[in-house]
Amino acid sequence: MPHFEDFYAAKLRGTLGVTDAESVLDLRSANRATAEASLKEMIERSRFAKGKTVAVRLAPPPEGGGETLFQPAGRLLLDAKRRGLVDRLHTLPAQDGLGFYVGLTGRAGRAQP
Template identity: 80%
Template sequence: MPHFEEFYADKLRGSLGVTDAEAVLDLRGANRATAEASLKDMLERSRFGKGKTVAIRLAPPPEGGGETLFQPTGRLLLDAKRRGLIERLQTLPAQDGLGFYVSLSGKPQRPAP
């Protein structure tokens, strides 16, 4: 972005990444079933604790192209966002590799009596 200082360009890109997250879920090298189980476990556990931010790292496509976990993971996370389990969902910045940055909603606060 030639018309912005790098600091402001990063803000526009939404550069929250691995170093900004409270936890990292590294799914590089995991197969689809293991990755889905790990994500579902993370989402289920988040319902009972305080909200936190997580960077989810995925393996890049193999040499010559091929399937990655990006699309199935994205669908699962988007569904969780629709159900209110995730407050913020975005891709990781390019320097962090393939993956997502999510802000988990955590346990809903009960209204004071």
């Protein structure tokens, strides 16, 4: 088995984060409606552009617990993955906080009907 430096081994294991993404969508201060609209717009725009990677940052739960945007955002992104609009989807590593690393398929990556 070949030996990889830690940096490259981490990339193979899928621990890509904010610094690896081409752009960042920061939704840490957004409410649910705004966050969902922003994610839908990002996905819709990606249909007409080349594929790219985006780190979607979400706010941590409030002190004492409570609801976050993690589950609604995750469902929306997972649906886009099922439709072939998202190529890669996983959570951000712990040091980057709450959120997702998203690889948008883009126009060239999808099969044309």
